[in-house]
Amino acid sequence: MAPRRLSDLPEGEVLGHLFPLFAGTKGAAPVLLGPGDDAAVLAAPSGGVVLTTDSMVRGRDWLDEWSSGHEVGRKVVAQNVADVAAMGAVPTGLLVALAADPHTELEWVLDLAAGIAAAAQDAGAPVLGGDLSSAEEGTVVVAITATGDLGGRPPVRRDGARPGDLVAVRGHLGRSGGGLQLLLAGRGRTHLDGEAGPGERAVDELCRVHRTAGRPPWEEGPRAADAGATSMIDVSDGLVRDLGRVARASGLRIELSGSALAQQAAGPLTEALGAADALRQVLSGGEEHSLAATFAPGAVPQGWQVLGECVAGEPAVLVDGQVPEVTGWDHFAG
Known part of the structure; x- marks a missing residue:
């Protein structure tokens, strides 16, 4: 049987396939009106709403030969919920927009929706609605807007770090970038490959993190805020680039420890890439979506790894006193 494509069904029937996939997603904030009307209505318990949006473009942010629709979802x-967490907020809802070539297979779209629903349920952020649109031949764009609730906390911004604060990270670094490096070199594993053998597990782990973003530590954002985090950021464009944003916003220098970074590089990264490339990915690999934050000494929550400290000086990020050669990802410069 030929695969069904979006052009084979009216829009209402496509939505009729999608809505049931999202119906089971539940969250902390009451949904007063869900999908099906002109807009959704979500309660804002603390009176303040955190908003963020991210998009993914086929051919730029994923390749179908590498990633399944479920993994893209x-x-x-993950990209959006990590941004909410980086403000110290709890995710409360998602709006999903899809612009797709009408010849896109319906089963791929349903797989995408199932991935979105699974991650939304895990994050406690129900799908509230969204938009469906046609696009030029070959084009598929998925965009999500996420909402969050601060629970009465002030937002944790990038400009609050102070000299003497410790810099810490929750989650791993470099694995997504390492997976991308392997896939680009033709050494990676895709969604079409079977179970990884004993000698492939490190490569499989890195590629899986790149294809799905793993599971960002979104619960740790509010926890860090409650512990007194003075600044926080989602590591999406590489540690050096993202901490550089904190350094510039806060007007100080961040000094990282090479030995602490080497701990992040150990394990699957070094096994799959070698020590030099592993450290390079820890410093510059993007799409990791771990959280980096600054804390007063003695306030770093359990489970966070201290990587360095903030000091007075010109805004910069140094590793053992040296400017690293890598910078991270830029969406237009590369």
């Missing part, structure tokens, strides 16, 4: 949710 999980990744686009």
Whole structure:
């Protein structure tokens, strides 16, 4: 049987396939009106709403030969929920927009929706609605807008770090970038490959994190805020680039420890890439969506790894006193 494509069904029937996939997603904030009307209505318990949006473009942010629709769905949710967490907020809802070539297979779209629903349920952020649109031949764009609630906390911004604060990270670094490096070199593993053998597990781990963003530590954002985090950021464009944003916003220098970074490089990264490339990915690999934050000494929550400290000086990020050669990802410069 030929695969069904979006052009084979009226829009209402496509939505009729999608809505049931999202119906089971539940969250902390009451949904007063869900999908099906002109807009959704979500309660804002603390009176303040955190908003963020991210998009993924086929051919730029994923390749179908590498990633399944389900993996793309999980990744686009992870990107957004990590941004909410980086403000110290709890995710409360998602709006999903899809612009697709009408010849896109319906089963791929349903797989995408299932991935979004699974990640939304895990994050406690129900799908509230969204938009469906046609696009030029070959084009598929998935965009999500996420909402969050601060629970009465002030937002944790990038400009609050102070000299003497410790810099810490929750989650791993470099694995997504390492997976991308392997895939670009033709040494990676895709969604079409079977179970990884004993000698492939490190490569499989890195590629899986790249294809799905793994599971960002979104619960740790509010926890860090409660512990007194003075600044926080989602590591999406590489540690050096993202901490550089904190350094510039806060007007100080961040000094990282090479030995602490080497701990992040150990394990699957070094096994799959070698020590030099592993460290390079820890410093510059993007799409990791771990959280980096600054804390007063003695306030770093359990489970966070201290990487360095903030000091007075010209805004910069140094490793053992040296400017690293890598910078991270830029969406237009590369």
